[in-house]
Amino acid sequence: MTTAEVEQRTRPGELIFGLVLVALGVLALTQVWAIPGAEGWSVSGPRFVPLLVCAAWVVLAVIYTGQAARRMREPREGGFDRTALLLMVTLIGYAYVVIPLGYIISTAVSFVLTARILGSHRLVRDIVVAVLLASAVYFAFTELLSIRLPRGVLPL
Amino acid sequence: MIDLLNGFATVLQPINLVFAALGVTIGTLVGVLPGIGPALTIALLLPITFNFDDPTGAFIMFAGIYYGAMYGGSTTSILLNTPGESASVATAIEGHLMARRGRARAALATSAIGSFVAGLISTVLLAFVAKPIGDLAVKFQAADYFALAVLAMVSVTALLGASLVRGLISLVLGLFLGLVGLDQVTGQTRFTFGAPVLTEGIGITIVIVGLFAIGEVLYVASRVRTGHDTIEPLEKARLRTGYMSREDWSRSWRPWLRGAAIGFPFGALPAGGAEVPTFLSYTFEKRRAERAGRDDFGRGAIEGVAGPEAANNASFSGVLVPLLTLGLPTSATAAVMLAAFQIFNLQPGPQLFQTSSELVWALIASLFVGNVLLLVLNLPLIQIWVKVLLVPRPLLYGGILVLATLGVYSLSGNVLQVFIAYGVGVLGYFMRRHDFPIAPVILGVILGPMMETQLRRALVISDGNFGAIVSRPLTLVILALAVLSLLLPYAPGVLGRLRGRRTEAKKLVFSDED
Numbered sequence: 001m002t003t004a005e006v007e008q009r010t011r012p013g014e015l016i017f018g019l020v021l022v023a024l025g026v027l028a029l030t031q032v033w034a035i036p037g038a039e040g041w042s043v044s045g046p047r048f049v050p051l052l053v054c055a056a057w058v059v060l061a062v063i064y065t066g067q068a069a070r071r072m073r074e075p076r077e078g079g080f081d082r083t084a085l086l087l088m089v090t091l092i093g094y095a096y097v098v099i100p101l102g103y104i105i106s107t108a109v110s111f112v113l114t115a116r117i118l119g120s121h122r123l124v125r126d127i128v129v130a131v132l133l134a135s136a137v138y139f140a141f142t143e144l145l146s147i148r149l150p151r152g153v154l155p156l
Numbered sequence: 157m158i159d160l161l162n163g164f165a166t167v168l169q170p171i172n173l174v175f176a177a178l179g180v181t182i183g184t185l186v187g188v189l190p191g192i193g194p195a196l197t198i199a200l201l202l203p204i205t206f207n208f209d210d211p212t213g214a215f216i217m218f219a220g221i222y223y224g225a226m227y228g229g230s231t232t233s234i235l236l237n238t239p240g241e242s243a244s245v246a247t248a249i250e251g252h253l254m255a256r257r258g259r260a261r262a263a264l265a266t267s268a269i270g271s272f273v274a275g276l277i278s279t280v281l282l283a284f285v286a287k288p289i290g291d292l293a294v295k296f297q298a299a300d301y302f303a304l305a306v307l308a309m310v311s312v313t314a315l316l317g318a319s320l321v322r323g324l325i326s327l328v329l330g331l332f333l334g335l336v337g338l339d340q341v342t343g344q345t346r347f348t349f350g351a352p353v354l355t356e357g358i359g360i361t362i363v364i365v366g367l368f369a370i371g372e373v374l375y376v377a378s379r380v381r382t383g384h385d386t387i388e389p390l391e392k393a394r395l396r397t398g399y400m401s402r403e404d405w406s407r408s409w410r411p412w413l414r415g416a417a418i419g420f421p422f423g424a425l426p427a428g429g430a431e432v433p434t435f436l437s438y439t440f441e442k443r444r445a446e447r448a449g450r451d452d453f454g455r456g457a458i459e460g461v462a463g464p465e466a467a468n469n470a471s472f473s474g475v476l477v478p479l480l481t482l483g484l485p486t487s488a489t490a491a492v493m494l495a496a497f498q499i500f501n502l503q504p505g506p507q508l509f510q511t512s513s514e515l516v517w518a519l520i521a522s523l524f525v526g527n528v529l530l531l532v533l534n535l536p537l538i539q540i541w542v543k544v545l546l547v548p549r550p551l552l553y554g555g556i557l558v559l560a561t562l563g564v565y566s567l568s569g570n571v572l573q574v575f576i577a578y579g580v581g582v583l584g585y586f587m588r589r590h591d592f593p594i595a596p597v598i599l600g601v602i603l604g605p606m607m608e609t610q611l612r613r614a615l616v617i618s619d620g621n622f623g624a625i626v627s628r629p630l631t632l633v634i635l636a637l638a639v640l641s642l643l644l645p646y647a648p649g650v651l652g653r654l655r656g657r658r659t660e661a662k663k664l665v666f667s668d669e670d
Contacts, residue, residue: 044615046339049608057328084374120550
């Protein structure tokens with residue numbers, strides 16, 4: 001699911017989703033051949049069920065795409081993928097920095113960003129909540145549940 | 157009976173009572189948040205229970221969380237008309253109308269007491285039914301388990317969602333996710349695309365958190381700015397007017413019993429889940445009121461809350477029957493519970509009553525205790541839960557993302573798993589956007605590997621001969637039922653009408669969490 005694709009699918013989104021499903025299904029189907037197996041295609045071997053599942057995937061996705069192409073109706077609510085896209089970018093960035101920066105800082109920052117993306121305009125409140133939430137979760141998990149969370153740059 | 161008493165002895169230890177109370181409170185707290193159903197609540201809270209050394213405490217807490225989440229969900233449906241799962245949709249219809257007429261308290265009370273009554277009745281039924289079915293299930297062979305898994309997956313897929321093709325695609329995607337990783341029989345890697353992180357497979361909790369928590373937030377996020385779904389909490393003053401009057405009691409108790417009677421057997425069917433029984437109960441109560449010449453359905457009839465809520469609660473005990481006796485989860489929530497069993501290296505199924513009899517009976521006893529605690533805690537605390545509804549949505553969804561990420565990370569200790577969860581979340585977002593049901597994915601991931609293993613075991617026994625498998629009468633009957641359930645939604649009749657009502661209600665936004 002790339003950026004370009006997310007932006008494209010504002011209008012005929014259903015059709016594109018269908019085509020993506022077909023493409024992914026075909027990709028999965030080709031991977032069935034990559035399963036090593038001394039038994040080859042034996043019905044009780046490791047390839048048989050994957051073959052059925054992937055074949056069913058491709059067939060169903062083709063049917064779905066066909067239905068979508070015939071309908072080609074306007075999407076119910078178009079053009080709001082930007083929010084979801086921004087959220088996704090924030091989350092991925094979060095996962096990248098959480099180890100180097102540490103749990104509290106990265107969580108607080110991404111929480112503020114998330115709230116902003118979701119339409120909050122009260123920056124101070126968001127920051128207060130973010131710092132409290134991130135610290136509370138950090139200490140609850142590390143101290144009470146003894147689950148290690150990334151400490152990062154803070155001298156804790 | 158002795159077993160059950162022993163179960164109570166376990167649960168009534170002070171520490172376990174604390175776990176139960178904690179579970180009910182946390183469950184209600186999270187479940188009351190708009191758009192969050194029991195399945196998501198349990199998935200979010202699953203990591204907490206992993207830190208228990210003793211599965212008994214974890215499951216007692218789990219039962220509490222589930223009941224709390226279910227009750228919290230009906231609170232939200234009644235007060236805000238935003239059901240967090242399809243099982244609450246029926247409740248929301250009359251319940252919200254009652255709330256708008258200033259009878260929110262009565263609606264909340266009838267749903268809490270109704271859940272309590274139905275929960276007690278259905279747990280008694282569970283206690284009596286579970287052991288015999290477990291004994292019967294010992295005779296099941298690999299082929300029968302294969303057929304049962306097919307039946308559960310197919311019937312849930314066919315009964316949920318608007319289109320069969322979409323439902324089946326969801327199912328296939330779930331089956332595929334379940335295939336990734338090491339083959340359970342031969343140990344070959346499958347669909348790992350050369351990535352070592354995929355070798356251990358995609359964990360069920362990652363799929364659940366990804367689809368429910370992350371996918372849900374992304375989807376809601378994309379609609380927040382469109383002005384849909386604006387939530388206007390009811391004024392507090394309206395909540396102050398009145399608990400249940402004597403008339404409310406006399407109008408409620410029969411729907412409670414009827415709801416329990418409908419909920420338990422429907423929950424126990426392989427097509428499980430709570431949406432069918434709750435809507436059946438709603439339709440039934442409405443029809444009765446019409447026949448009695450009353451016209452208050454559509455204006456906030458208490459029967460329309462009492463019946464579906466009782467059915468909802470009773471169906472959960474029903475769902476536990478196939479889960480505990482056959483290891484067959486038939487709803488998303490049951491699937492999460494199965495995941496929890498597996499984390500403690502327990503395999504639900506016929507042997508569970510022999511190998512972990514103490515745990516099972518403690519779980520059943522904890523359902524009773526959970527019900528009691530729910531009633532004791534929730535009726536007086538409703539004012540607090542209402543406050544939770546006022547959390548601003550950006551903070552709420554930001555918080556869910558933080559907790560979801562935390563849950564995945566603390567489970568695996570691996571950032572790559574977090575990326576996989578995000579990937580699954582994106583998939584979930586697109587599926588929601590295009591009206592694909594989510595529950596079949598979960599069932600596919602959970603039941604797929606079991607179905608494959610049993611099928612291959614059966615095929616090895618029969619020398620690769622499909623005919624030999626299908627010729628077992630029991631297997632054949634179960635497979636025939638699966639085919640039937642695919643055709644059923646197209647048949648006119650009770651079900652057709654049910655589905656008609658569902659679309660009429662138009663509240664299936666977060667429709668298939670359970």
